[in-house]
Amino acid sequence: MKKTxxxxxxxxxxxxxxxxxxxxxxxxxxxxAINATGLGISSILDDGTFYRTIEHDRIFGIDPNSKFDLxxxxxxxxxxxxxxxxxxxxxxxxxxxxGYDFEHRIVRKDGTIRWVHAFGKATSDPKLNRIRxxxxxxxxxxxxxxxxxxxMFIASLSHDLRNPLSAIRANAExxxxxxxxxxxxQDTLGRIVFNVDxxxxxxxNMLDLAHIRAGEKRNPVYKHCDLxxxxxxxxxxxxxxxxxxxxxxxxxxxxxxWPDQEIQRMIDNLVENAVKYGCSDTAIQVMLLIxxxxxxxxxxxxxxxNPILPKDxxxxxxxxxxxxxxxxxxxxxxxxxxxxIVRSIVETFIGKLTLQSSAAEGTVFKIVIPLSTFSxxxx
Amino acid sequence: MARILVVEDDPQVAIPLVAFLxxxxxxxxxxxxxxxxxxxxxxxxxEIILLDVDMPTxxxxxxxxxLLIEDAGREDIPIMLLSAVDDLGSxxxxxxxxxxxxxxxxxxxxxxxxxxxxRERQPPRPRLSPLHQKIRGxx
Numbered sequence: 001m002k003k004t005x006x007x008x009x010x011x012x013x014x015x016x017x018x019x020x021x022x023x024x025x026x027x028x029x030x031x032x033a034i035n036a037t038g039l040g041i042s043s044i045l046d047d048g049t050f051y052r053t054i055e056h057d058r059i060f061g062i063d064p065n066s067k068f069d070l071x072x073x074x075x076x077x078x079x080x081x082x083x084x085x086x087x088x089x090x091x092x093x094x095x096x097x098x099g100y101d102f103e104h105r106i107v108r109k110d111g112t113i114r115w116v117h118a119f120g121k122a123t124s125d126p127k128l129n130r131i132r133x134x135x136x137x138x139x140x141x142x143x144x145x146x147x148x149x150x151x152m153f154i155a156s157l158s159h160d161l162r163n164p165l166s167a168i169r170a171n172a173e174x175x176x177x178x179x180x181x182x183x184x185x186q187d188t189l190g191r192i193v194f195n196v197d198x199x200x201x202x203x204x205n206m207l208d209l210a211h212i213r214a215g216e217k218r219n220p221v222y223k224h225c226d227l228x229x230x231x232x233x234x235x236x237x238x239x240x241x242x243x244x245x246x247x248x249x250x251x252x253x254x255x256x257x258w259p260d261q262e263i264q265r266m267i268d269n270l271v272e273n274a275v276k277y278g279c280s281d282t283a284i285q286v287m288l289l290i291x292x293x294x295x296x297x298x299x300x301x302x303x304x305x306n307p308i309l310p311k312d313x314x315x316x317x318x319x320x321x322x323x324x325x326x327x328x329x330x331x332x333x334x335x336x337x338x339x340x341i342v343r344s345i346v347e348t349f350i351g352k353l354t355l356q357s358s359a360a361e362g363t364v365f366k367i368v369i370p371l372s373t374f375s376x377x378x379x
Numbered sequence: 380m381a382r383i384l385v386v387e388d389d390p391q392v393a394i395p396l397v398a399f400l401x402x403x404x405x406x407x408x409x410x411x412x413x414x415x416x417x418x419x420x421x422x423x424x425x426e427i428i429l430l431d432v433d434m435p436t437x438x439x440x441x442x443x444x445x446l447l448i449e450d451a452g453r454e455d456i457p458i459m460l461l462s463a464v465d466d467l468g469s470x471x472x473x474x475x476x477x478x479x480x481x482x483x484x485x486x487x488x489x490x491x492x493x494x495x496x497x498r499e500r501q502p503p504r505p506r507l508s509p510l511h512q513k514i515r516g517x518x
Contacts, residue, residue, distance in 0.1 A: 155465050158463075158465065159433070159463045159464055159465065160463075162463030162481075162482045162483055163389050163391070163392060163463055163482065164391065165482070165483045166392050166463065166482035166483035166484070167389070167391040167392050167395065168483075169483040169484075169485070170392065170395035170396060170399065170483075170486070171395045173395075173399070173485065173486045174395050174398060174399060174402075177399075177402075177486065178399075178402050188395070191391060191394065191395070194391065195391055198391070241390065241391065242390075243390070276435065277435075280411070280412065280435055280436055
């Protein structure tokens with residue numbers, strides 16, 4: 001009887017087919033993991049042969065089954081970046097460089113422009129005299145947008161804060177150089193205080209933005225007050241800043257318990273928006289009323305001027321969103337935060353902020369908040 | 380004493396500026412944007428324009444371009460830019476004026492720059508597009 005080794009009997013029986021299947025699964029798993037990181041990979045040989053992963057094709061917006069060669073790759077680069085990046089790749093494939101690392105733009109077939117970070121490394125086989133360039137590519141468009149938002153924010157912040165600072169400095173210098181009568185001095189001091197508050201409001205808006213971005217919930221403070229007076233006080237301040245151009249219409253009794261500070265901030269931001277982007281020689285109308293069904297608090301701010309295009313209407317409610325009507329000015333005026341802050345406050349009260357805009361009817365921002373939101377509040 | 384036009388959209392900045400210039404003995408008029416500024420220039424040419432950059436309706440550089448393009452004589456009024464915009468030097472270069480002051484400015488800085496501008500009276504020369512250059516060349 002032939003003896004067999006027990007160890008040999010326990011060893012798994014890998015056939016060639018099994019081993020290939022196992023290797024294929026390993027390869028698929030590796031590609032899945034790489035794709036999951038958002039890293040697209042391509043491999044280019046010096047004869048122009050091109051291999052690419054699914055994620056690579058997703059980033060470039062190409063059909064995985066379509067033909068895509070080195071020329072197609074160069075064609076996909078943004079015209080302003082094309083020569084620089086293509087020359088680098090050609091230099092690597094010619095053996096003159098060992099790799100490259102670039103952040104550049106690509107243009108997809110549908111015309112959308114994306115930013116990518118591409119980095120390649122060359123490997124060569126001296127025996128076969130072949131060079132292979134392996135390229136990793138990441139879509140960095142979202143990061144680029146964040147960077148650009150941040151830069152714009154810092155530029156706008158410094159610009160906007162310099163105006164109240166400028167007013168504070170000028171008024172303080174006036175007091176120092178020309179102390180005049182009591183009334184003039186009081187006016188000058190009043191302007192200093194007013195501009196300190198103005199700078200503080202800007203900082204408050206900036207902090208609000210940070211809270212919005214962090215997804216933090218607001219905790220509004222309620223107090224017994226007359227909402228008509230709250231809004232009329234806001235408009236008095238606005239008149240001091242922007243001149244006598246505000247009309248206030250209210251219908252109903254508004255003596256009750258309200259989040260006065262939050263409502264004041266919404267009015268301030270909507271009014272400032274209307275002043276910035278509306279026609280300068282027409283009135284700005286502010287309305288306060290209770291809906292016909294007695295269910296909602298309705299506040300609206302209306303201005304005339306260039307209408308906001310339908311495609312821009314959602315954009316301007318986002319932080320840093322600014323429609324063309326605002327961008328037509330020389331440089332960014334304001335941070336584009338005001339409307340996003342109003343929306344965030346409205347949503348805190350389970351309300352809605354809507355916008356209607358046309359050349360004939362003007363631009364109306366309307367806040368609708370269910371009265372039931374406030375009915376359970378006691379102070 | 381000089382005839383000065385202040386074009387500034389922020390009344391909080393304009394009020395003390397106009398008051399200071401008045402106390403210095405200048406004759407000061409004020410406009411709230413470029414469009415109003417052009418209207419004031421039409422009424423009477425000032426000796427210098429103190430011009431903000433970022434304003435609604437018609438901004439500072441746009442007003443400077445309009446002064447150059449419309450009616451002979453207006454383009455020789457010196458312009459001094461007073462603004463909080465980033466890189467004000469580049470904006471000043473684009474409208475071709477050597478006089479500019481970044482906000483917040485001191486009254487000493489303002490006086491020095493204003494004295495210089497009134498002494499030199501160098502007119503602005505905005506950079507023109509090839510089309511504008513052609514039109515001006517033909518005229």
